[in-house]
Amino acid sequence: MTDKIPELEILFELADLFKVFGDSTRLRIMYTLFDGENSVGEIAEALNMEQSTISHQLRVLRTNKLVKIRREGKQIYYSLDDDHVKKIIEMGLDHVLE
Amino acid sequence: MTDKIPELEILFELADLFKVFGDSTRLRIMYTLFDGENSVGEIAEALNMEQSTISHQLRVLRTNKLVKIRREGKQIYYSLDDDHVKKIIEMGLDHVLE
């Protein structure tokens, strides 16, 4: 029994992770959170996009443990969950910027 | 004039880059190339997938400058084009493996 099957499963998970980074709206959301936490409304306003769109994408980010939330009254503040997020984006930027 | 517009364009490019990493077939191809160059046929056999599928995806990888080629007779050998490729994948693995 080889160890290639577990590797295969991990590569599937890895693809799923990169898929999350592969959308400009989600990237912009994460980039917005580089400076610190923001509420859903603040993010929507900053990106000039519908609240619903942002909310849907925040759920994707949260499902993948890339952002976490803090509740305060009516608002929900989102922030990056992990140092990896910044690192992965910065590593990608290195490549894009040659 | 703010510098947010160029950043926006860059984030679009960045999303396109991550999209390339967001497919398990392409990830498996790149992972196969961690050990060194392989021909199209070798990759297809290693992944047990159609030659055509691999060829299509290699073109995506090549268009995005993630792999480069070396011709030798009838075969074309593909290899990773860039250290960033390995680094980005490894960074993602860090996250997936907790």
Added chain:
DNA sequence: TGAACATATGAATAATCGTTCATATGATAT
């Protein structure tokens, strides 16, 4: 030149996914 092999390409199909619209849930304050 023609046969055999390796790789690339184009069209078609099926599946995935982002956005929008409408509405629901949840929280606060009067």
Added chain:
DNA sequence: ATATCATATGAACGATTATTCATATGTTCA
């Protein structure tokens, strides 16, 4: 309780994309 504000959710639509099949291109060798 109810009105208001913030966020979430579900369904539907359109667009993108991975794979397959069939075929084309390109290379070697006899």
